[in-house]
Amino acid sequence: MTAVAEQAAAVPRLRRRWEGLPYWLILPTLGYLAVFFAWPMVQSFRLAFQDIGGNWSFDSVERMYHDADFKKALYFTLLLVLVIVPLQFVLAFVMALIVNARLRGGGLILFIFIIPFAVSDLAAGLVWQQIFTDAGYLNTILQHLGVIDQPKIWIDPRHGNWLLGEVVLAEMWRSTAFVMIILVAGLQGIPKEFGEAAEVFGAGFLQRIRTVILPMLKPALQVALLLRIIFAFEVFASVTAITGRAKTTLAGEALRWQGDLLDPHVAAAYSLLILVLSLVAALTVVRTLRTPKEKMLR
Amino acid sequence: MSLRAPWIGRTLLYLLAFAMALWVIVPVYFIAIGAFSTPDDLYKYPRELWPHHVSTGALSFFLHSTGTIAALERSVMVAAITLAFSLAVGVPAGYALARFAFRGSDAFRLTIVSTRAFPIMILAIPLSVTFIRWGIDDSLVGVAIAHTALALPFAVLTTSSVFAGISDELEEAAMTLGCSRAEAVLRVILPLALPGLAAAAIFVFIISWNDVFAASVLTLRHRTLPAQVLTASGEAPLPYRVAGGFFLLAPSLVVIFFIRKYLFNMWGRVVK
Amino acid sequence: MAGVRFDHVSKIFGKVVATNDVSLEVDDGEFIILLGPSGCGKTTLLRCLAGLEKVDAGRIFIGGRNVTELPPGRRRIAMVFQSYAVFPHMTLYDNIAFGLKMQKESKATIKERVESVAALVHIEDLLDRYPAQISGGQRQRVALARAIATKADVLLMDEPLSNLDALLRMEMRAELKALFRELGTTTIYVTHDQVEALSMGDRIAVMKHGVIAQVDTPLAVYDYPSDTYVGGFVGTPPMNFLVASVEGNGAGQLARLSGGTLRLDGSAELVGRDLFLGIRAESIAVETAPGDNLIRAAVVVVEPLGSHNLLTVRAGEDMLKVAADSHFFPNPGADVWLRLAPGKIRWLDRETGQAIAATPEAALV
Numbered sequence: 029m030t031a032v033a034e035q036a037a038a039v040p041r042l043r044r045r046w047e048g049l050p051y052w053l054i055l056p057t058l059g060y061l062a063v064f065f066a067w068p069m070v071q072s073f074r075l076a077f078q079d080i081g082g083n084w085s086f087d088s089v090e091r092m093y094h095d096a097d098f099k100k101a102l103y104f105t106l107l108l109v110l111v112i113v114p115l116q117f118v119l120a121f122v123m124a125l126i127v128n129a130r131l132r133g134g135g136l137i138l139f140i141f142i143i144p145f146a147v148s149d150l151a152a153g154l155v156w157q158q159i160f161t162d163a164g165y166l167n168t169i170l171q172h173l174g175v176i177d178q179p180k181i182w183i184d185p186r187h188g189n190w191l192l193g194e195v196v197l198a199e200m201w202r203s204t205a206f207v208m209i210i211l212v213a214g215l216q217g218i219p220k221e222f223g224e225a226a227e228v229f230g231a232g233f234l235q236r237i238r239t240v241i242l243p244m245l246k247p248a249l250q251v252a253l254l255l256r257i258i259f260a261f262e263v264f265a266s267v268t269a270i271t272g273r274a275k276t277t278l279a280g281e282a283l284r285w286q287g288d289l290l291d292p293h294v295a296a297a298y299s300l301l302i303l304v305l306s307l308v309a310a311l312t313v314v315r316t317l318r319t320p321k322e323k324m325l326r
Numbered sequence: 327m328s329l330r331a332p333w334i335g336r337t338l339l340y341l342l343a344f345a346m347a348l349w350v351i352v353p354v355y356f357i358a359i360g361a362f363s364t365p366d367d368l369y370k371y372p373r374e375l376w377p378h379h380v381s382t383g384a385l386s387f388f389l390h391s392t393g394t395i396a397a398l399e400r401s402v403m404v405a406a407i408t409l410a411f412s413l414a415v416g417v418p419a420g421y422a423l424a425r426f427a428f429r430g431s432d433a434f435r436l437t438i439v440s441t442r443a444f445p446i447m448i449l450a451i452p453l454s455v456t457f458i459r460w461g462i463d464d465s466l467v468g469v470a471i472a473h474t475a476l477a478l479p480f481a482v483l484t485t486s487s488v489f490a491g492i493s494d495e496l497e498e499a500a501m502t503l504g505c506s507r508a509e510a511v512l513r514v515i516l517p518l519a520l521p522g523l524a525a526a527a528i529f530v531f532i533i534s535w536n537d538v539f540a541a542s543v544l545t546l547r548h549r550t551l552p553a554q555v556l557t558a559s560g561e562a563p564l565p566y567r568v569a570g571g572f573f574l575l576a577p578s579l580v581v582i583f584f585i586r587k588y589l590f591n592m593w594g595r596v597v598k
Numbered sequence: 599m600a601g602v603r604f605d606h607v608s609k610i611f612g613k614v615v616a617t618n619d620v621s622l623e624v625d626d627g628e629f630i631i632l633l634g635p636s637g638c639g640k641t642t643l644l645r646c647l648a649g650l651e652k653v654d655a656g657r658i659f660i661g662g663r664n665v666t667e668l669p670p671g672r673r674r675i676a677m678v679f680q681s682y683a684v685f686p687h688m689t690l691y692d693n694i695a696f697g698l699k700m701q702k703e704s705k706a707t708i709k710e711r712v713e714s715v716a717a718l719v720h721i722e723d724l725l726d727r728y729p730a731q732i733s734g735g736q737r738q739r740v741a742l743a744r745a746i747a748t749k750a751d752v753l754l755m756d757e758p759l760s761n762l763d764a765l766l767r768m769e770m771r772a773e774l775k776a777l778f779r780e781l782g783t784t785t786i787y788v789t790h791d792q793v794e795a796l797s798m799g800d801r802i803a804v805m806k807h808g809v810i811a812q813v814d815t816p817l818a819v820y821d822y823p824s825d826t827y828v829g830g831f832v833g834t835p836p837m838n839f840l841v842a843s844v845e846g847n848g849a850g851q852l853a854r855l856s857g858g859t860l861r862l863d864g865s866a867e868l869v870g871r872d873l874f875l876g877i878r879a880e881s882i883a884v885e886t887a888p889g890d891n892l893i894r895a896a897v898v899v900v901e902p903l904g905s906h907n908l909l910t911v912r913a914g915e916d917m918l919k920v921a922a923d924s925h926f927f928p929n930p931g932a933d934v935w936l937r938l939a940p941g942k943i944r945w946l947d948r949e950t951g952q953a954i955a956a957t958p959e960a961a962l963v
Contacts, residue, residue: 049507053422054434056415057482064453064475065441071452119346126343140347142586143354146578148536150552154559154571155357165356168372179371201353213590233335255442262445265538265552269559279539282447286543292455299447306445498650499683499741503748504671504700517687 072303075296088293092285092301095294097276102301104267105277107192108199109260109309116200117253120207125237127208128215145205153269156198157183160270185274195275198266203259207252214248215241250317254310261306278302354575361385361572365565388569391562397554400466404541404550405534407470412481412530415474417523420485421511425494438479449475450540457544464546472544473534480529484588488522489515525588532581536574600661600674600751600784601626602647607656609642616642618808619656626661629778629785630813631799633792634831639808640788641756647786648754649673661751671700676745677754680761682737684729690716690740691725697748715747718777735766742774746781753778753785759794771797792832796820804828822944826951829876829944835908835919838882841948842875844868857913858893860938872948879908879919881942884926885935892935895920897928911936 079087092098127138144152159165160182167179184190218241226236242249264279276284278298286295359376360368364383367374388394423431453472457463462471492515500510516523541553549557555570562570602624609617617639624630632640645651647658649670657666665673676697685693691712698708716722719739721732729737738758745753759767759774775798778785789795795802796816803813804827812824823829829837844851844862846869851862853875862868885892895911895918902908902924909920911934920936928934945954 050422050426050428050431053418057419057438057478058434060415060478061437061441061475064471065444065449068449068452068456069444071456072448075452075455122342123346126339126346129339131340131343137343137347139583139586140350142589143350143579143582145589146532146536146582147575148538148552148578150538150556150559151536151571151574151578154555154567155353155575158357158360158568158571159353163369163371163373165373165375168375171372172375201350209589216590258443258445262447262539265556268556272560279445279447282451283539283542286451286454292451295447295451299445299451302445303448307443310443493681493683495679495681495683496685498648498670499677499679499685499744500696501650501670502648502675502677502754503697503744506669506671509700514685514687 072296072299075293076300078293080291080293088291089297091291092281092294092297095281097281101276101278101281104192104275105261105263105279106305108195108263108267108277109257111192111196112199112203113253113257113260115196116204116207116256117249119200120204120211120252123204123208124211124215127212141208142205144202145209147202148265149199149202149263150265150269152198152202153195153266156194156201156266157270160194183270183272183274185271188275191271191275194270195263195267198270199260199263202266203256206259207256210248210252210255211245214245217248218244246317250314253313253317257310257313258306261302261309278305354579357568357572357575360568365563368564368568384565384569385573387563387565388573391558391566393549393554393558394551394570397549397551400548401535401551404466404469404473405531407466408473408477408534409527409530411470411474412477413485413523413527416478416481416526417485419482421489423482423486424489425497435483438482441475441479446476446537446539450543453540454543463544464548466548469541469544469550470534472540473537476537476540477530477533480533481526484526484529485519485523487588488519488526491522492518522588525585528581528585529588532578535577600663601628601659602752602784602786603659604643604647605657605659607643607646607653607658609639609646609651610654615808617646620808620810621656622803622810622813624784624786626784627782629787629798629800631795631802632786632788632805633790633795633802634805635790637807638805640790640805642808643805644754644756644786644788647752648675648677674751675754676748676750676752678738678741678745678756678758680757682734682741682758682761684737684740684744686729689726689728690721690732693729693740694725694743694747696744697750701748711747712743715743718746719743735762735770738762738770742777746783751784753781753783755785755787757789758787760789760791767794774798793834796832802832804831821942822953823876824953826874826876826946829946829953833878835879837876837878837944838916838918839874839876839946840913840916840918842873842945844871844873855893855913856915857895860891860893868945868954873954874946874948874951875938876944876946876953877938877942880921881939882918882920883937883939884909884920884922885937886928888935889937892937895934895936897930897932897934899930900927902927909934 076088077084077086079085123141127134127141131137157164162179162181162183166182167176170176170180182190182194222240222244223236226240231239262279264277264283267275267277267280278301282295282298282302285291285298359374361384362377362380362382363374364379364381365387366383367379367381368384389398422428423435450472453468454463457465457468462468496514496518497507497510500514501507505513536552537550538552538556541550542556545553552574555574559567559570602622604620604622607617607620608615620639620643632643634640642651646653649665649668653666657664659665660673660675685696688696694712694715695708698711703711712725713722716725719742721736721739721743724732724736729740732740738761741758759770762770771794787799796819799816801813802816802819804811804819806827812819812828814822819828819832823832823837826839829839840855840857843854845854846852846866847861849863851866851869853860853862855875888894893913895913897909897911898917899910900907901910904924906924907922907926909922909928911918911920913936918936920934946952947954
């Protein structure tokens with residue numbers, strides 16, 4: 029490398045031409061995001077720490093905290109994230125393995141698996157509400173099977189856990205495709221020679237998963253976890269669609285304060301809370317996944 | 327990598343695949359047959375599990391409910407405007423990322439990706455306040471602006487991977503034959519990039535179409551379809567909810583079919 | 599039709615100096631080859647000439663015009679890329695016509711030119727096909743035709759044959775050489791294949807680490823390499839370099855090699871320096887018995903090549919490649935005696951690797 033450095037120093041009369049074109053091309057995007065993304069974010073902070081009159085205060089934050097629904101929303105949101113994310117990662121991993129195993133009819137399987145990817149949380153909520161509703165598809169099936177002889181009330185405000193389960197199902201149905209896609213992309217990046225080498229040296233199927241696939245899938249897992257956790261904290265429309273007003277989430281509260289109660293300050297406070305919680309959760313999980321070697325490199 | 331699973335494992339794999347596919351498809355099936363029945367049939371219990379009376383009754387009920395057609399039109403308009411904005415702003419950036427290794431390109435890419443890390447609430451709430459000040463609250467343009475901010479990262483990254491997949495020697499060859507860079511892109515690269523750009527466009531369209539939160543926050547009387555359905559879903563009659571659910575779902579099915587190839591390519595180096 | 603001049607051209611990528619103060623003059627109508635391994639700067643130099651890279655220092659002239667600041671489209675060049683870069687969405691006809699369309703030629707002119715050029719490269723029957731429907735070799739011809747059609751001042755070729763299989767490559771070499779002879783256009787041709795370079799060019803510029811090590815006719819580069827790098831890179835097998843030192847011996851000199859000693863005459867300037875003795879495999883004769891002024895060596899490997907056998911032998915600490923008769927199969931470990939052809943010995947400075955120009959031939963007594 030010293031030879032190159034010598035050469036670099038020896039080249040006379042260097043004119044470093046500033047190739048400006050790429051910077052012009054990205055300028056619109058940067059500009060747009062600065063105005064319509066970065067600035068609103070700053071505004072969020074300002075709104076949250078002002079009261080209705082526009083003066084700096086913690087008033088809005090306190091109003092959020094002392095609201096009757098605050099604890100319920102916080103609790104339910106956290107619960108949803110804690111239940112949905114781990115479950116769906118296991119499910120997504122199995123789905124990704126299936127896709128990667130190249131079964132016959134794999135193209136159709138893949139297409140079916142990714143169908144929910146483009147489904148909005150509202151649509152998913154409506155779909156599953158029709159399954160769980162009193163005269164809905166679940167009861168119909170159970171009735172036909174003879175398990176029940178009259179409709180069971182699944183969407184029952186008195187059974188919070190059932191409501192949780194129903195929302196979990198709807199959200200898992202909808203959002204697992206997203207994780208699966210990332211994991212499949214990651215799996216495709218693992219050369220099959222690694223698994224084959226492990227097999228030649230005697231590793232069984234599960235061992236190969238543990239020692240070859242999961243470690244090499246780590247970057248994809250980290251990306252998927254980071255994004256999925258952040259998105260999970262935004263859940264709200266499926267909750268409304270299925271449970272009505274029985275359960276609420278942080279995002280739902282933000283909407284309520286903004287739209288119904290016309291107080292953007294408290295709404296902003298909720299937004300900030302969502303931001304902080306989701307980032308802390310996501311970064312904590314990702315950091316825990318770091319291998320000891322990566323920790324050393326920091 | 328493809329796993330060579332043991333024989334028994336393979337049968338298990340097929341069963342698992344089948345079960346999971348069922349899990350995904352059955353709810354879609356239910357809402358579809360529900361949407362394609364008469365309102366009366368929907369009120370029956372037990373529900374029809376097979377499409378005996380195919381009819382557009384429920385769908386027509388939904389479409390003729392107050393505000394549906396207007397909301398539908400608005401959703402399409404907003405998505406179209408979002409599309410135009412996102413591509414106009416994002417395609418040049420995607421091209422820059424793909425073709426030039428410029429200083430700061432990694433930082434730029436990271437910035438773009440990291441915008442997805444911020445919840446949409448943090449964007450939509452302040453924008454609703456700002457739009458009042460600018461006089462575009464409760465307007466389609468306002469919603470489109472918010473949607474563009476959401477969709478821009480996708481637009482940039484997808485078009486970037488589309489352009490990266492087209493050899494830059496094609497542009498160079500065109501330039502040595504007398505084109506300026508712009509002409510080379512127009513005559514040679516864009517025709518080849520069209521399928522990928524179309525996929526990016528569809529991606530952006532569906533992001534805008536599906537958004538519930540920003541649309542609900544930013545509109546009051548001029549609601550888009552998801553915002554309208556959300557507001558109405560509490561008290562709405564059964565056929566409305568069933569048909570509405572299907573209506574919101576259906577475009578996704580079509581879209582996924584067309585963009586499935588690109589879904590896996592856009593993650594690029596991040597996941598390797 | 600024009601000459602090309604590189605005037606102190608430098609190009610830097612980040613910390614890497616791709617071309618380092620390179621100056622080169624190419625005559626009008628000359629076919630010059632830029633030869634070297636990957637990373638030596640040959641492709642960078644070509645791309646600077648094309649205008650696809652902006653030089654950091656220096657100037658480039660085509661036909662006397664200073665083109666340094668001009669974009670590629672205005673330099674009156676044509677280029678064939680390594681991957682051919684044939685436009686997939688256009689027919690072969692439209693591909694070949696592309697440059698002419700950009701020059702706003704009339705439809706009639708274009709038609710006539712495209713068809714004649716296509717005939718030159720034997721693809722006149724395929725003009726309405728698409729690139730996906732033809733073979734790689736045919737696509738290469740399309741790229742060629744497209745470049746020739748514009749009647750540019752300079753033709754640039756970036757390793758055009760390297761993606762072809764070996765047999766096709768050999769055929770195309772002869773065809774290309776004949777074609778360029780007929781066209782007479784100034785041509786700059788980049789390759790890492792020294793066989794291509796030797797067989798095709800009027801002159802070869804051998805490059806290493808961003809500088810030109812030697813530029814001369816193929817025979818001169820082959821017979822009189824300017825340093826160990828050129829000698830080792832050009833020619834199959836590479837030139838042998840034996841560690842040597844020369845001392846006085848009465849009226850003549852003695853060359854001390856690791857494997858033996860040779861009597862020399864007339865190379866007084868070589869005395870006292872650390873040297874390499876350079877000699878090619880075909881300039882070494884193999885004897886089976888000791889003799890006067892011969893070097894003793896032990897056979898390591900015998901590679902039959904059909905036309906002759908290539909022996910790898912060890913003389914002291916030096917390993918040599920020696921050409922022998924195709925029926926000569928000594929056993930590994932057997933002794934042979936090497937006769938070095940006097941007129942073919944080259945002397946190089948061991949420290950710098952540079953050839954010592956003074957006495958290219960030190961006669962062997």
